[in-house]
Amino acid sequence: MSLFSRFEAFELDVLKEVGNIGAGNAATALSRLLDKPVDMAVPKVSLLPFEEVADRVGGSEQIVIAVFLRVEGEAPGNMFFIIEEQSARRLLRQLLSMQVEETDGYTDMELSALCEIGNILAGSYLSSLADFTQLPMAPSPPAIAVDMAGAVLSYGLMQYGEMGDSALLIETTFLEDCQSLEGHFFLIPDPESFEKIFKALGVVVE
Amino acid sequence: MIQQNLVKVGMADLNIATDGAVLKTTGLGSCVGLTLYDPIKKIAGMAHVMLPSSDIARETTFNFAKYADTAIPELLDRMIAAGAHVVRLKAKMAGGAQMFAMSGQTDSLRIGPRNVESCTAVLNRFKIPIVAQDTGGSFGRTIEFDSAKGMLAIRSVQFGTKEI
Known part of the structure; x- marks a missing residue:
């Protein structure tokens, strides 16, 4: 991980700003969808051991709804929109007036709706990021899974597997109405993408 | 359940257990949880394999436990050092799922x-027989291997717990 140990505080701040701009736009999109104010936490940029990534959303075995998109273009990477079950049901009720049962499992229609919400938010995250960096970036079609956090997130860490045992991720948390709805965004740029992002933003990497 | 000695195996990690201790690894997605067991000496080993081959490794500090082709020999060495015999070893594995159905694979x-x-x-x-496996699908698994009984318990969100 020599690539990342050299990251300076200044460079991490740049990545935080990347998260801020992307997630800020996504939060605006969510707020419009819900017609309610949505708060956003200050983005966190961290180099985390694989083991600890899932802890950020409640532990490896926590059941989450994860929408995954592969970022394609000049600075490829992986993106997750992760919400826990209660928030997912609330989203469905508020947004689509769906009669959501409190029982286990989701119908195809509910999953498809959640997937689309993830898609809209990730799309606004990425398009603002693409504008900001002037790098072409586009999301792949979204895929959704309802499963253990460890199992879904590890999927986005494979590109780091060949380089070391930790991954650099940009994380932003949304809150609506005092935590009754909580969502997480993870942008995990491929290791090679950092240099391109820095270069595009005029940050000189030796 | 009786409180057993639990040995946690992290991601891209491996460990062995004896004296009835239980090996556990959580949240297996596309990773494979592989266990080896010597039923006579009751020595168990578990590896949480993340990637198929070490050919692609570009890391500075090499982690043997991460790749299938290096984790298994490393686990074998550790188990033999603990007194296990290769000829008696039996393997079980779980995981290797495809978590997301993506178009344009x-x-x-x-x-x-x-x-x-x-x-x-x-x-x-290594001529080690695979006596049971629960692999593939599109769901995550948490596994526990009991070194006293040689049984592998697999838990998933959709299908609950089963033993192989």
Whole structure:
């Protein structure tokens, strides 16, 4: 991980700003969808051991709804929109007036709706990021899974597997109405993408 | 359940257990949880394999436990050092799922099935029989291996717990 140990505080701040701009736009999109104010936490940029990534959303075995998109273009990477079950049901009720049962499992229609919400938010995250960096970036079609956090997130860490045992991720948390709805965004740029992002933003990497 | 001695195996990690201790690894997605067991000495080993082959490794500090082709020999060495016999070893494995159904699959996204294939090939090379496996699908698994009984318990969100 020599690539990342050299990251300076200044460079991490740049990545935080990347998260801020992307997630800020996504939060605006969510707020419009819900017609309610949505708060956003200050983005966190961290180099985390694989083991600890899932802890950020409640532990490896926590059941989450994860929408995954592969970022394609000049600075490829992986993106997750992760919400826990209660928030997912609330989203469905508020947004689509769906009669959501409190029982286990989701119908195809509910999953498809959640997937689309993830898609809209990730799309606004990425398009603002693409504008900001002037790098072409586009999301792949979204895929959704309802499963253990460890199992879904590890999927986005494979590109780091060949380089070391930790991954650099940009994380932003949304809150609506005092935590009754909580969502997480993870942008995990491929290791090679950092240099391109820095270069595009005029940050000189030796 | 009786409180047993639990040995946690992290991601890209491996460990062994004796004296009735239980090996556990959580949240297996496309990773493979591989266990080896010597039923006479009751020595168990578990590896949480993340990638199929070490050919692609570019890391500075090499982690043997991460790749199928290096984790299995390393686990074997540790188990033999603890008194296990290769000829008696039996393997079980779980995981290797494809968590997301993506359109336009590239090979790198087929990582789960490739992990399973690679583990199977390496076990064949050491002539270790795979006595049971629960691999593939599109769901995550948490596994526990009991070194006293030699049973592998697999828990998933959709299907609950089963033992193989």
